[in-house]
Amino acid sequence: xxxxxxxxxxxxxxxxxxxxxxxxxxxxxxxxxxxxxxxxxxxxxxxxxxxxxxxxxxxxxxxxxxxxxxxxxxxxxxxxxxxxxxxxxxxxxxxxxxxxxxxxxxxxxxxxxxxxxxxxxxxxxxxxxxxxxxxxxxxxxxxxxxxxxxxxxxxxxxxxxxxxxxxxxxxxxxxxxxxxxxxxx
Numbered sequence: 001x002x003x004x005x006x007x008x009x010x011x012x013x014x015x016x017x018x019x020x021x022x023x024x025x026x027x028x029x030x031x032x033x034x035x036x037x038x039x040x041x042x043x044x045x046x047x048x049x050x051x052x053x054x055x056x057x058x059x060x061x062x063x064x065x066x067x068x069x070x071x072x073x074x075x076x077x078x079x080x081x082x083x084x085x086x087x088x089x090x091x092x093x094x095x096x097x098x099x100x101x102x103x104x105x106x107x108x109x110x111x112x113x114x115x116x117x118x119x120x121x122x123x124x125x126x127x128x129x130x131x132x133x134x135x136x137x138x139x140x141x142x143x144x145x146x147x148x149x150x151x152x153x154x155x156x157x158x159x160x161x162x163x164x165x166x167x168x169x170x171x172x173x174x175x176x177x178x179x180x181x182x183x184x185x
Contacts, residue, residue, distance in 0.1 A: 029102050036072075037101055041094050044068040059091035068097075111176045118168035127169045134166040 042051045044067050045058045060068060065080035083100055084090060092100075121129045121137065138146045138154070146154070155161060160171040 029105070033105075034098065037098050038094065040068055040072055041097055044071065055094045059093055060097065061091050065092055065097070072101075107176060111172060115168070115172060118172075122168070128165040128167050131161055131164055131166050134161075 038055060041060065042055060042058065044064050045051065045060055051058075062080045062084055065083060069080060069083075083097075084092060086100070087096055118129065119125065121133060135151065138151055139148075154171075157171065157174050160167050160174060
């Protein structure tokens with residue numbers, strides 16, 4: 001139990017705000033989202049409510065990070081051990097956590113944009129597109145149509161096509177990872 005002076009508490013609030021807002025200009029994510037990340041991070045650092053004064057000094061280990069990911073509803077393809085492996089450390093600070101979560105949010109937005117493009121070719125929402133139609137579109141549409149070598153590389157991905165159809169959901173799973181499949185490890 002420590003007795004902080006008013007100046008110390010004010011300084012720690014400024015540090016916490018700067019840890020949250022410094023990312024706003026940098027990454028274009030809403031202040032509300034950053035504050036949600038900050039609040040969740042601090043909660044899982046100190047679930048007993050005895051949070052420190054400076055979020056920049058806080059760290060989460062694999063178990064805490066795993067609980068945080070599940071608490072934010074991001075379980076599935078996102079694993080704490082993978083996040084830590086990316087950093088090369090056994091703990092993650094708030095800035096590292098924030099930046100990784102933002103990158104994953106942006107990847108998710110990209111996945112939805114790509115899915116929306118595929119769905120234009122699939123008005124009945126069958127999650128498959130006639131292969132000949134798909135190949136024609138890949139060769140002729142877009143700002144930079146795919147080359148034959150790029151198309152061959154795409155078709156090399158196992159399970160995304162057969163003789164008749166291109167299965168775009170399987171392509172998205174192979175490219176972005178399986179989505180929304182919670183694990184019970």
